[in-house]
Amino acid sequence: MFHAVLFLAGLVALVTGASSLVRGASKLALRLGLSPLVVGLTVVAYGTSAPELAVSAGAVYDGRTALAVGNVVGSNLFNVLFILGLAALITPLRVHLQVVRQEAPIMIGASALLAVLCLDAEVGRLDSALLLALLVAYTVFLVRQARAANGSGAEEFAREIRPAGAAAWDARLPAQILLILAGLGLLVAGSEALVAAAIAFARASGLSEVVIGLTIVAAGTSLPEVATSIAASLKGERDIAVGNVVGSSIFNILGVLGVAGLAAILGGAPGLPVPPEVSRFDLWAMLAAAVACLPVFLTGREIARWEGALFLAYYLAYTAYLVMAAQRHEGAPAFADAMLGVVLPLTLVTLGVSFLRRPA
Numbered sequence: 001m002f003h004a005v006l007f008l009a010g011l012v013a014l015v016t017g018a019s020s021l022v023r024g025a026s027k028l029a030l031r032l033g034l035s036p037l038v039v040g041l042t043v044v045a046y047g048t049s050a051p052e053l054a055v056s057a058g059a060v061y062d063g064r065t066a067l068a069v070g071n072v073v074g075s076n077l078f079n080v081l082f083i084l085g086l087a088a089l090i091t092p093l094r095v096h097l098q099v100v101r102q103e104a105p106i107m108i109g110a111s112a113l114l115a116v117l118c119l120d121a122e123v124g125r126l127d128s129a130l131l132l133a134l135l136v137a138y139t140v141f142l143v144r145q146a147r148a149a150n151g152s153g154a155e156e157f158a159r160e161i162r163p164a165g166a167a168a169w170d171a172r173l174p175a176q177i178l179l180i181l182a183g184l185g186l187l188v189a190g191s192e193a194l195v196a197a198a199i200a201f202a203r204a205s206g207l208s209e210v211v212i213g214l215t216i217v218a219a220g221t222s223l224p225e226v227a228t229s230i231a232a233s234l235k236g237e238r239d240i241a242v243g244n245v246v247g248s249s250i251f252n253i254l255g256v257l258g259v260a261g262l263a264a265i266l267g268g269a270p271g272l273p274v275p276p277e278v279s280r281f282d283l284w285a286m287l288a289a290a291v292a293c294l295p296v297f298l299t300g301r302e303i304a305r306w307e308g309a310l311f312l313a314y315y316l317a318y319t320a321y322l323v324m325a326a327q328r329h330e331g332a333p334a335f336a337d338a339m340l341g342v343v344l345p346l347t348l349v350t351l352g353v354s355f356l357r358r359p360a
Helices: 002-031 036-047 050-061 065-090 097-120 125-148 152-160 173-205 209-221 223-234 240-266 276-298 305-326 332-356
Strands: 122-124 271-273
Touching (some): 002 173, 002 209, 002 223, 036 240, 050 065, 050 223, 050 240, 065 173, 065 209, 065 240, 065 271, 065 276, 065 305, 097 122, 097 125, 097 240, 097 276, 125 240, 125 271, 209 223, 209 276, 223 240, 240 271, 240 276, 276 332, 305 332
């Protein structure tokens, strides 16, 4: 019971901290003259991934590297399959052309790069430096692209991030700095509580830290993305639900794993070790889910309800596999082979045919 309360308290602290950090940083960035579009593409997208960063860095600091890696991979699978699937079930999601042409391919490329970097079962010094350098380059590219845009996208993000009015309590600089500091403090405290509770759950249930990281912790740290995407879906926003998920997934790979790898190296380790079971299946499942997004986005540039249901079904199947593998069920390897070798390729072919047959 104590650890359940600790876990819930950690989740509340993470979500509250992320919200506070995003609010303070957004208002401060707008105060400094950045456009709402730039703030939305950087501060908000990265801010919703702050819980993943805090938990993974905290897990590495505590020597729980398997939990750190599992959290990132599990969060990306949860983002794409569960959050996008659920949001599309609520209402079909229109996908902006920029997401199809730019963000989705970048997410696929980042996923493929991570799978290659992990072939030696470690995110080493050069790997971490490469991931962080790519994150910096991507962020700079986004800022420059937004400044060069004609401003049509700024109106959309302005509805989500409104500049503080003169009478608003957070319109003043001290309040904005306080929000940022409070958010960072809550993220650190929440990550410590969540990691401690997750370790206790793993020991009590007999599940490995990897499985706990891939499921419970991954879903918990993705709550900001859940709230943002579902709220955007309910309000009928054009593509904020999709952009939030894709942007957060890119940050998880480049930023969170890059920082976690650097933290492991600073702690004296040669790199961040990647558990064998993650290298064998979960990384490739994450890559497959990212690749599956592209034909889904291309089919009329809309995620239909049936495609959302398909994504949810995949996430349930993936969770079933994790349970089978944790229990060392004899059918787990065959189930994994069927998913990666038969079901996913068949889905890609079906989606490709749907794209080719779409109305001109």
